Amino acid sequence: MSDAPANxxxxxxxxxxxxxxxxxxxxxxxxxxxxxxVHVDSLDxxxxxxxxxxxxxxxxxxxxxxxxxxxxxxxxxxxAVNFHxxxxxxxxxxxxxxxxxxxxxxxxxTAHYMTDRVDEGPIIGVDRFPVMENAVLIDVVKESYQRLAxxxxxxxxxxxxxxxxxxxxxxxxxARKTTKAQxxxxxxxxxxxxxGEIIKRFRCFDGIYTPLDPDFVPES
Numbered sequence: 001m002s003d004a005p006a007n008x009x010x011x012x013x014x015x016x017x018x019x020x021x022x023x024x025x026x027x028x029x030x031x032x033x034x035x036x037x038v039h040v041d042s043l044d045x046x047x048x049x050x051x052x053x054x055x056x057x058x059x060x061x062x063x064x065x066x067x068x069x070x071x072x073x074x075x076x077x078x079x080a081v082n083f084h085x086x087x088x089x090x091x092x093x094x095x096x097x098x099x100x101x102x103x104x105x106x107x108x109x110t111a112h113y114m115t116d117r118v119d120e121g122p123i124i125g126v127d128r129f130p131v132m133e134n135a136v137l138i139d140v141v142k143e144s145y146q147r148l149a150x151x152x153x154x155x156x157x158x159x160x161x162x163x164x165x166x167x168x169x170x171x172x173x174x175a176r177k178t179t180k181a182q183x184x185x186x187x188x189x190x191x192x193x194x195x196g197e198i199i200k201r202f203r204c205f206d207g208i209y210t211p212l213d214p215d216f217v218p219e220s
Contacts, residue, residue: 009056010162011036013049016062024060027153032160042066050075058162061114062152063145070116080114081159081166082121083152085144087128088171091119092178096140097186100131100204107131107140109148110171111155123171124158127151136203 012028012035014021021039028037040046043066050057050072059068059080073080086095087108099107108128113121127147131140158166189198189210202208 009036010034011038011054011057012160012162013046013057013059014039014062015041015046015059015064015066015068017041020062023149024062024152024156027156028160031157035160035162043069046072053077056162058159059114060152060159063148067118068114073114073116078113078115079162081124081155082112082114082119083148084110084112084119085141085148086110087126088123088173089176090178091173091176093180094183095178096144097137097183097205098178100135100137100140101186101200103133105131105133107144109144109151111151113166119177120173122168123173124166125151125155125169126171134203137206 014024014037016024016039018039018041021037021041025037025039028035038049040049046059046066046068053075055077057076057079059076061068061080061082063083063085068080084091086092086099087106088110089104090096090099090107096107106128108126110119110123111125112119112123115121127150129143129147155166158164183205186201186205187207187209189201189208191210
């Protein structure tokens with residue numbers, strides 16, 4: 001049985017890793033001592049924290065791969081904000097590699113309300129930055145993370161006013177949305193792939209591998 005209160009005090013649920021939750025809790029305590037902050041780091045923990053309608057509660061998700069089900073969003077009256085490590089031009093799964101592969105010279109991060117469909121809710125903030133030609137994945141990922149943390153800190157006072165809507169920024173998502181299946185496909189290097197394409201994929205994606213030949217028989 002969940003120990004979540006029937007009539008909770010104003011609460012900000014932190015859906016993120018423990019280190020990140022500790023970081024934002026410290027700032028939240030200084031900005032709004034009367035607001036409770038509760039860390040959840042899994043879908044099970046989130047379900048336990050939100051077993052039913054939970055007023056005066058906002059979900060703050062930061063760079064997480066956890067997809068919040070519509071049932072939980074409904075219990076929160078869709079009072080949930082996600083900080084996505086990609087710009088509105090790149091919604092979806094692990095977008096940085098796809099931006100580099102496309103040759104994007106600008107990248108960024110996005111804060112948006114959650115809806116039943118991933119990365120489609122109203123955008124409340126964007127921070128963009130230039131990308132060098134032939135940039136390497138890890139460098140852009142690091143810059144994106146730092147920008148995302150700064151954007152989240154800038155929005156934290158508004159997030160802590162859990163019963164107030166945060167106004168949209170006017171930015172909109174594009175139609176393209178990348179998926180895990182697409183990302184996994186870009187990691188695979190078949191035997192006949194040109195050298196230039198192999199080099200590009202190593203620059204843009206991580207976990208690159210070559211599938212084993214099904215007819216391969218190891219020497220005894």
